[in-house]
Amino acid sequence: MSQLLNSVLMVAPILQKAFLSECMVGVTDKEKFLAYYPAQGLNLGIRVGDELRPGSINATAVKEGKRVVKKISKELYGIPYIAVGYPLVENGQVVGRLATGVTTDQEDRLHGLAQNLTDALGNIASHTESLAKDADHLAQASHTLSDAAGQLGLKIAETTQINELIRNISTRSNVLGLNAVLEAARAGAAGRGFSVVAEEIRQLSQTTATSAKGIFQLLDEMNALVGTVTGEMEKTMNHSVQQSTRIQELDAVMQELRHMAEQLKKAADITGRGE
Template identity: 30%
Template structure:
């Protein structure tokens, strides 16, 4: 296509040189075949100053005239082998820099730069290849980070839902305990009323026994009834006292339950707040992971 013949014996032709001025000094700019020859000679030196995951090549459009590869980018291109793909041909035809990506085998990103002669015709290209393994490693780490954070976010959401549910249960338990405490207070009123009735009944029984004694033989039967009434009143009083003790114990347990429920609700609210903060932090880390992934894609 654009063969370079006897490039190893080529002499520099002054007509292929142009003169450029830089900082007031004259600088020779090689063109055409001279540029190809110069690149073939200096490429092995240039590559030593580059990262080890880079490679440089010179082509005449059909084959590689020079190939130097870094230790971390052993693509395997050799001098004299046929040029890969269509990127080089496109670069020479369009006379502009072109880029391409190789994803199979040893992945790398390549840049093709045309070499022009004094008539602006393409005589070859120089190719700079940069390894993409580091990019892939960063991208893989970013994806793993994003997946891990997604899992953490899901777990935190479940914990947050559980904490919110626990707070709701604690609130409901507090309300029920408060209602039970109210009912116990009402029960105590009833027990006090029963106790008052028992005392009054006992007093009436005592009066009946006194009257029975005054009636003598005629009041003996009524005295027996009065005695049983007093006995029943005493038993009622004793029973109410026992019930009162039990209700006081229940009341104490209910009040402790209210305190525990309120404490549990407070802890659940604190946990929910802490979980929200952790969730916000995880979201920030997810954003960092996404930025890292985008950065890796641009490497």
């Protein structure tokens, strides 16, 4: 047996303990295993004397004379792991191979968590973006309603002016009707017909005055309601704008978290490939 192989066989159990994580270590010559030290969570059941399987990472490292890294899926041995085969070269010739392997359970879990986190944050970001758009639309609608309430207030003010004119006309008509009744009374029998007309005018003016008063009261109530609606619309609009701003800030945070999750996933992928 070559001196290099003997030296590696001596230090192999020490190397296993020197690694930061649990690691299996194997040493082979060009045909078979000379030593195998399983890890606590990674035992492939290899025995000293087992021959190298054609096409395996061990046989490939010996045959090609170069370092080989390969991720082995769970389906093969029931344990996912990364194996590294390093050729042992002495006097220009490959005399064997040093193999190490570590499980990727933690990396696979990390990858799964990163993928789930990425998907969850993607969904949250999508909903947040939709909420931001809805908040913008709500703010615009509130602004439109506030403008409409303001215009309605102006129209009520114009109606109030018209109603004031009607009340003035009613008052003047009542005065004229009263004067006409007095003049008809003075005229005696000749003014009886005119007296009837004057009395009707006076009653009409009183009815108009009563109606105008009712309209005034109704307009005052409407104006008060419009003022309340306008105030509430302004509050709603302000809240909508604040909500939109906060949702946009939340969306920015979600995008940043999503980017971090993607970076985490890439790191898990790189770790899983043994790069």
